[in-house]
Amino acid sequence: MSLLLEKTILNQCLTVIGANEEVMAILKKPEIFSVPDYQRVYEAVCTLSRAGTEPDVIAVNNYLLQKYGNHSDMSKTGDLQRNWLDILLELTDFSDRVTGALSHHCFLLIEQAMCASMQRVFVSALTQLQLPGADPLKVMDQVGTQLETYQGRLLELKGEPFSKALERVSKEVEEAGIRGDAITGIRTGLHQLDAYLKGLHPATLTILAGRPAMGKTAQLCQMAYNIAYVQQIPTAIFSLEMSNDQLARRFLAMGTHYKNAEILSGLSADRPLDLQRVFAVADQIGQSPLYVRDDVYDLDSLKTEIKRHVRKHGVRVVFIDYLQLIEAKAPNRREMTGKVSRGLKLLSKDLKIPIVALAQLSRDVDKREDKRPVKSDLKESGDLEQDADNIIFQYRDSYYAEAGSFSRENELENIVAKNRNGSTHKQGESILFWLDLPTNRMADREPSAF
Structure with a gap:
């Protein structure tokens, strides 16, 4: 599911004008992507966007060639013919191009990344508890602090665009006027x-x-x-x-x-x-x-x-x-x-x-x-x-x-x-x-x- 989301988001960044700005407002760091190559593609998208260049396939490919050379990390697995252009064409050929759910996809990716991070926290805690002389209160305190941090990030990221609030309140005003009722x-x-x-x-x-x-x-x-x-x-x-x-x-x-x-x-x-x-x-x-x-x-x-x-x-x-x-x-x-x-x-x-x-x-x-x-x-x-x-x-x-x-x-x-x-x-x-x-x-x- 995570790879599907990552491909969907990068596809729209590369093919839909303005999509990169919507994604960058939510996904702050390339590390949110699980695949190293996808991290570098998103890094290129962000860098080019901040410089005022539209991050299409050609611009992103040139950036990656200049910074990392011709071959992606995937070439290290033995496929020496696989280069950055292959990665980018694979992403742009991806079939799911529905832009209406782009923000939702970004939030889902964040939640999945948080889930993976929380799993690592619990695995680390279990490992510590199995050590001789483990202090359960100290481990619980560490876990609690990390979980509070993740909760704060999720609550912060779940915020909606202000335009949505304006639209919702306007509808409430309309409905109250139709009802003739001041109690909203x-x-x-x-x-x-x-x-x-x-x-x-x-x-x-x-x-x-x-x-x-x-x-x-x-x-x-x-x-x-x-x-x-x-x-x-x-x-x-x-x-x-x-x-x-x-x-x-x-x-x-x-x-x-x-x-x-x-x-x-x-x-x-x-x-x-x-x-x-x-x-x-x-x-x-x-x-x-x-x-x-x-x-x-x-x-x-x-x-x-x-x-x-x-x-x-x-x-x-x-x-x-x-x-x-x-x-x-x-x-x-x-x-x-x-x-x-x-x-x-x-x-x-x-x-x-x-x-x-x-x-x-x-x-x-x-x-x-x-x-x-x-x-x-x-x-x-x-x-x-x-x-x-x-x-x-x-x-x-x-x-x-x-x-x-x-x-x-x-x-x-x-x-x-x-x-x-x-x-x-x-x-x-x-x-x-x-x-x-x-x-x-x-x-x-x-x-x-x-």
Whole structure:
């Protein structure tokens, strides 16, 4: 397969005007080709192109004759009649001349070269491990460093031409105009928030932050319910705080309208719950494309599992509860949080999916007279502010209300503090939702909407 790709790419460089420029933008070094003669042919193509000469067969042949003499490496095998012109004519006679997939062919060649390099890394590691006194941790560290390097190169090389992005976004604009719909991303089902963010968009990291018991997980569950169950869009939740059973109780409460405590006890007003209703909701939500994991704690494992869910289940939205619980190798807590937030942002770009991560706020917010959060209240806020595309704060007056004072227990505010796709809230502004904490349900309207 590799030789087929190499012949196809060199064929187009030699026969199609402008193809060499497209290839050179992707394949930086001749060593990407496995055959020494093909390396020298591509070297000639690059050198002539940079000098402003069209790299056709005659020009490339003259260059190779001048630099390497008449005979190619293949002549050393005993075929003394084989010269550079024979190699070039063989390449130009090659039948596959479809130029539309040229960039794709280049990326495939890079991936195959990377696979070969990775195989050499693993073979070397196995050889080292078989030596007396081998240090497995040292070998693992070496392998990990090399694999990270290869991963970085592949991620960098997978970038698309900007013209493709312009074309794709233009089509999205056209389709939105035809629909008469301003929401171009995935709807959370919380209409006021969707109107502000225009939905959850691919390659974005959204931080939903608040103090403990403010309602973060309740809002996460409501959004996941609206996306996976109502819209049937594959959705994944990675819970580092709650177990699968705890989240299952929350989703059952949302679907049945029973309180969390009633789902846990099996009783409502000292009478057994309607089991037919409970099992019907469990079956309906269970058949929706919702995938929940509660056993992934470190950044590397999390990235691996998210990629697997995207590949296997077609997951289009990922929720994480919560960001500061993700472990990563770092000398201190601040750098760990920065590594995690940056890792999640890069992952969202690589997979082209929205990632929504919950985050805890520092205690400083409780010390102020005005307890509505601001960006500096985020723990290790510098990295989170920089990496996040959207930052949404939660606030409830009733959370801070003194006993006997008036407060609306069901009011939950969302404060959009950062929004790459639009405006943000000024001091005192917010989106007002109704939250029924006992059943975890959120809505845009009064409790009667529940």
